[in-house]
Amino acid sequence: MRADAKRNRDRIVEVAREVFRERGYDASLDDIAKRAGVGPGTLYRHFPTRDALLDAVMQVWVDRVTETTDKVLTYEGPTRDFVVGWFEAYVALISLHKGGPAKITSAMGVEDSPIATKTRILLGATQRIVDHLRAEGALRDDVDALQLCRLAGGVAVVADQGGLPPEAVRPMLEILADGVLR
Amino acid sequence: MRADAKRNRDRIVEVAREVFRERGYDASLDDIAKRAGVGPGTLYRHFPTRDALLDAVMQVWVDRVTETTDKVLTYEGPTRDFVVGWFEAYVALISLHKGGPAKITSAMGVEDSPIATKTRILLGATQRIVDHLRAEGALRDDVDALQLCRLAGGVAVVADQGGLPPEAVRPMLEILADGVLR
DNA sequence: TTGCTAAACGGAGACACTCTCCGTATGGTG
DNA sequence: CACCATACGGAGAGTGTCTCCGTTTAGCAA
Numbered sequence: 001m002r003a004d005a006k007r008n009r010d011r012i013v014e015v016a017r018e019v020f021r022e023r024g025y026d027a028s029l030d031d032i033a034k035r036a037g038v039g040p041g042t043l044y045r046h047f048p049t050r051d052a053l054l055d056a057v058m059q060v061w062v063d064r065v066t067e068t069t070d071k072v073l074t075y076e077g078p079t080r081d082f083v084v085g086w087f088e089a090y091v092a093l094i095s096l097h098k099g100g101p102a103k104i105t106s107a108m109g110v111e112d113s114p115i116a117t118k119t120r121i122l123l124g125a126t127q128r129i130v131d132h133l134r135a136e137g138a139l140r141d142d143v144d145a146l147q148l149c150r151l152a153g154g155v156a157v158v159a160d161q162g163g164l165p166p167e168a169v170r171p172m173l174e175i176l177a178d179g180v181l182r
Numbered sequence: 183m184r185a186d187a188k189r190n191r192d193r194i195v196e197v198a199r200e201v202f203r204e205r206g207y208d209a210s211l212d213d214i215a216k217r218a219g220v221g222p223g224t225l226y227r228h229f230p231t232r233d234a235l236l237d238a239v240m241q242v243w244v245d246r247v248t249e250t251t252d253k254v255l256t257y258e259g260p261t262r263d264f265v266v267g268w269f270e271a272y273v274a275l276i277s278l279h280k281g282g283p284a285k286i287t288s289a290m291g292v293e294d295s296p297i298a299t300k301t302r303i304l305l306g307a308t309q310r311i312v313d314h315l316r317a318e319g320a321l322r323d324d325v326d327a328l329q330l331c332r333l334a335g336g337v338a339v340v341a342d343q344g345g346l347p348p349e350a351v352r353p354m355l356e357i358l359a360d361g362v363l364r
Numbered sequence: 365t366t367g368c369t370a371a372a373c374g375g376a377g378a379c380a381c382t383c384t385c386c387g388t389a390t391g392g393t394g
Numbered sequence: 395c396a397c398c399a400t401a402c403g404g405a406g407a408g409t410g411t412c413t414c415c416g417t418t419t420a421g422c423a424a
Contacts, residue, residue, distance in 0.1 A: 002420055005372060028410055039374025044412060102284065106343030142353060150344075151354055154336025161288030162332075171324060172333055179361025184391055187401060210381060221403025226383060366424090373418065380411080389402070394395105 009046050012036045013056045020057060025099030029053070051114035054103065058096075058118055065093055069125040079138045080177050086129050087173040090149070091156040094122070101160045105153030109146050123149060133181075143180045151176050191228050194218045199239045207236065207281030233296035236285070240278075240300055247275055251307040261320045262359050268311050269355040272331070273338040276304070283342045287335030291328050305331060315363075325362045333358050 001009075015036040019027045029050060033043040047053035068089050075082050094104045104122070107113035126145040133139040155176065159169045183191075197218040201209045211232060215225040229235035250271050257264050276286045286304065289295035308327040315321040337358065341351045 002371060004420065008373085029412085030410065033374090040412075041374050041414080042372075045372075048412095050411095102339070102343060105340050108340075108344065110344065140357075143357065147354055147357070150340045150346075151337070151357060154338075154340045154354075155333070156336075157284070157339050158287050158290075158332045158336045161284060162290065162292065164332075172329055172336075175322075175325065175329070175333065175358070175361035177361070179357035179359070184400060186391070190402085211383090212381065215403090222383075223385085223403050224401075227401075230383095232382095368423090369419105369421095371418105371420080374416100376414095378411105378413085380409100382407105382409085384407085385405090387403100389400105390398100391400080393397090393399105 005046075008036070008038050008042055009056075012038065012043055012046060012053070013059075016053050017057045020054070020097045023098075025050075025054065025097060025103060049114060051103075055115050055118065058115070061093070061096060062118070062121055065121055065125050068093060069128055073128065073132060079133070079136060080174075080181060083129075083133070083177040083181060084170070084173050086126075087152045087155075087176060088170070090122075090126070090152045091159065091169065091173070094153065094156050095160055098160060101153060101156035105150060105157055108149050108153060119149075138181055140180055140182055148180065151180075187228075190218070190220050190224055194220065194225055194228060194235070195238045198235050202236070202239060202279045206279060207232075207285060211235070231296060237297055237299065240297075243275070243278060244300070244303055247303055247307050250275060251310055255310065255314060261315070261318060262356075262363060265311075265315070265359040265363060266352070266355050268308075269334045269337075269358060270352070272304075272308070272334045273341065273351065273355070276335065276338050277342055280342060283335060283338035287332060287339055290331050290335060301331075320363055322362055322364055330362065333362075 012032065016032050019032050019035065029043060030040045032053075033040045036043070043053075047056065072082070072086050072089050075085055091101075094101050104115065104119060107115050108119045108123070110116065110119075113119065123145055126148050130139065130143075130145045130148065152173070155169060155172050158164065194214065198214050201214050201217065211225060212222045214235075215222045218225070225235075229238065254264070254268050254271050257267055273283075276283050286297065286301060289297050290301050290305070292298065292301075295301065305327055308330050312321065312325075312327045312330065334355070337351060337354050340346065
């Protein structure tokens with residue numbers, strides 16, 4: 001890749017990250033291009049679809065998922081709190097910008113989604129949590145990581161779209177936790 | 183209201199119902215106007231916003247909610263099945279057209295929403311279910327109707343946006359049921 | 365350094381959707 | 395049957411998406 005191309009690409013991603021956070025996932029792409037000081041053509045060449053851009057924006061985020069999972073896994077205490085803790089972390093991870101939860105959760109389990117890379121990473125992280133719980137024999141047999149992602153994702157979507165405060169979200173996550181544990 | 187006005191209004195609602203079901207809540211309003219054989223101005227005069235139109239489209243649906251609730255309440259059998267039954271009915275009710283679950287669930291509990299009438303009806307129906315469960319002492323104390331709507335709504339959103347089949351939805355509703363019961 | 369070319373740029377503009385304004389048409393009434 | 399409040403509908407402004415293509419430039423080879 002040519003140096004100028006890389007420079008522009010990076011700049012677009014950086015601007016997009018800000019704009020998505022400020023204005024949500026629906027922000028105008030031409031506007032992002034303008035703010036990045038490039039023409040719309042340049043933006044669309046680098047990122048043919050909105051999802052492609054989102055995918056790039058989220059690259060940094062990938063590392064955070066692993067970190068967060070590591071941290072949650074060190075928790076020593078009641079299993080229920082452990083699960084609720086994971087759910088809260090999960091919701092926070094997918095709620096980085098408005099519209100994120102819906103985007104991610106509806107792509108969950110869909111192999112050919114444009115953001116499949118990202119959902120696979122989340123699923124992998126959740127699988128680690130599931131394995132941990134299975135080892136303790138604390139999880140219901142008929143529950144898998146995909147379901148956990150969808151359930152917590154559902155709550156996150158509702159919270160995101162309805163603008164719910166954390167104190168309204170936690171009780172719902174507790175209900176989920178009680179539902180998935182033995 | 184003048185006769186021609188009423189005729190046009192009814193026709194628009196009828197067409198909108200079809201189009202929303204076929205194409206989802208994002209369908210073009212000008213297109214609906216065209217299909218109804220009226221100008222965009224006419225559509226927008228009758229329904230200043232997309233939500234106003236949706237509200238009109240859903241009027242019939244209101245009756246169905248009450249009916250369905252009545253029916254669910256006659257069920258005699260295990261409490262868990264009763265709750266799962268209600269959740270399934272709830273999800274079906276709000277999934278009449280694509281995008282419906284998100285629209286309804288994010289408006290849930292928001293007083294000044296354009297579709298507040300509809301969410302209040304759903305909330306009322308769910309309250310009847312909650313009362314029934316309370317009488318049996320089967321429900322957790324810290325759970326209310328609003329939470330139930332949001333939880334089931336979350337699952338419905340995920341199912342709707344991800345195109346999940348019923349057999350993927352039911353287990354999640356069972357988990358919810360186990361979470362909310364004592 | 366210079367010249368060449370593939371790669372990249374960027375903006376004009378086609379297309380689509382939303383929503384409004386206003387000249388025209390008409391139903392209902394006195 | 396004449397009047398006019400009510401309703402119609404389409405032209406068009408505003409905004410966003412996305413493409414095409416003429417212009418520019420980075421990077422390399424001589």
